[in-house]
Amino acid sequence: MAIKKMASGWLVDIQPAGRGGKRFRKTFKTQAEAKVYETWLKNKLVESPEWQPPKKDLRKLSELVDIWFEHHGLGLRAGKNTYSRLKHLCASLGDPIAEKFAPEQFAAYRRIRLADGISQNNLNREHSYLRSVFNELRRLGYWKSENPLEKIRQFKVQERELTYLTHAQIQKLLKETRRGRNPDTDLITRICLSTGSRWSEAEEIRKNQIQPRLLQFALTKSGKTRAVPIDEALYKELMDRAEEADSERLFKYSYAAFREAIERAQIKLPEGQLTHVLRHTFASHFMMNGGNILILQRILGHSSLAMTMKYAHLAPDHLQEAVRLNPLSFTS
Template sequence: MIKKSDAGWLVDSQPGGRGGKRFRKTFKTQAEAKAYEAWLTTQVNQNAKWQPEKRDTRKLRELIELWYSHHGSGLKAGANTYSRLKLACDAMGNPVADRFTVNTFATYRTERLAAGIAPNSVNREHAYLRSVFNELRRLGQWKKPNPLAELRQFKVQERELSYLTTDQIRDLLEKLSEGKNRHAAMIAKVCLATGARWSEAESLETRHIRNSQIQFAGTKSGKVRAIPIEPSFEQELRNHHDKAETGQRLFAYAYSAFRDAIERAGIALQDGQLTHVLRHTFASHFMMNGGNILVLQRSLGHANLTMTMRYAHLAPDHLQEVVKLNPLTALTVR
């Protein structure tokens, strides 16, 4: 559009149409204004960069489906993550992809927190959805920036790690042995001897035990790790196995039996740390007995040392230099 103004002839044009860039410029003569408007039209027709950005009208659910079919289905926990993503998508109203913004998710997570959902759970949903956009960008299925790239997760207060004392371990194993499930005590022993997760120990097969080692496959990280055990304990495990009862598996399921034994032993644990207390107990006693933090990292199968450092404070000499090197001690020495 060209119109006369006090300053001259004003070109007010949006050559790319609605959604395109708007140009406003004033010229001394009408001829100059028309020439400029014609030039703008030529640029739009010849240069794709001048054209308005095309909308992505796919729904968020479609992007999640793409992520799962091209990437998520190959992940160990892919099916579980896929299920969580779909629930979150439905709760947000399955928005159109290019209308999904950081504010969309920020509003959703605020509602989740208000409903009593733990910040850790909300952070996981954030991480899952952010990874969807990251992976689709790598696959060429998403051209725009990741809408959640700059959103920070909630800071979560680190929980104290519960571990069992020697007396509690002895009492718990006694209660497990008294129970009806004969596998529960042996699974607990595997966890205490190796630092394995309950699910890793419970799913062991006879082929995983050889040469005084237990090999854990199908782990959370997807990596195989082998942990040495006493020869006598290896023999105890072999004697425990009854092929007629469990086939190639060493144990039958015993999670409920463990929970009942914890209650009978009167052991109070933090929420979410039922069978995991055995893994914390292994790590805690390992460090208290002078174990090496790097060996513990490999034993637990942690991808990096950050997770393992939670147990460092239990080492006998942890931060002992503070006692010798603090300025108050220096004054006393003088």
């Protein structure tokens, strides 16, 4: 429709920028006035393109995720996994038009997921993933509007109690890993207890990562390589295993065998801390034996000291200065 005779006069109804552009509607007393307005409007858009209203952005949320993956996510170490999670999230949200995606939609989605038993940690992770998509696309110039998730607060999750194994539990566990069906489980377990490595880092060790009394961890969570000293006995055992190995990789996957060893040793662990208890055990005993918190940070490969400080309270002299240096201790 352009110009049409109505009971109230001559109606100009036009979208000069095409589908998705702004629609102009105005009524005039005469057809001549309507035609003059229509011509003026078209000329205005030609003479001053900046005056032309921008077309509506009809891209869906999943399309933005595709763009993010192509221009950024593809280069991330966990990019494919994150991309898969994001696509599933888009589907769960109903894959709305991104420009119309509002904070209250995500808030409503979280309420439903919480009621379904999904943890706050998982929802915070989804929030971070999707918020990062908008932030990165803004930086790259593929998204001009505000980030719809910028002002939504994440859930404040109470820190879980860190569980570590006692000396007696370590002995029971090693007894079970030695007699298990998978011969690799015992050595992987002892690498974790000796170096504070994550299970996946130890499980995926390759021959070139073994140096004289030193283990280099390359496939780390942060993507950075770190090296941790090991004793002579463990070094020799690893070298023997490297000579026996048919490939560059020393071990086969042993997660299930470790779970069985934990169950046979009758060790009860909090949910989500199965193999990670070995890393906690290393860090906890390191501090209880008088280790330095800054050295522990380097061994564990934490990007910030704040992550390592959760073990600080285990140090024998933790905050003892409070007793020695408080003002009453100087008052006679």
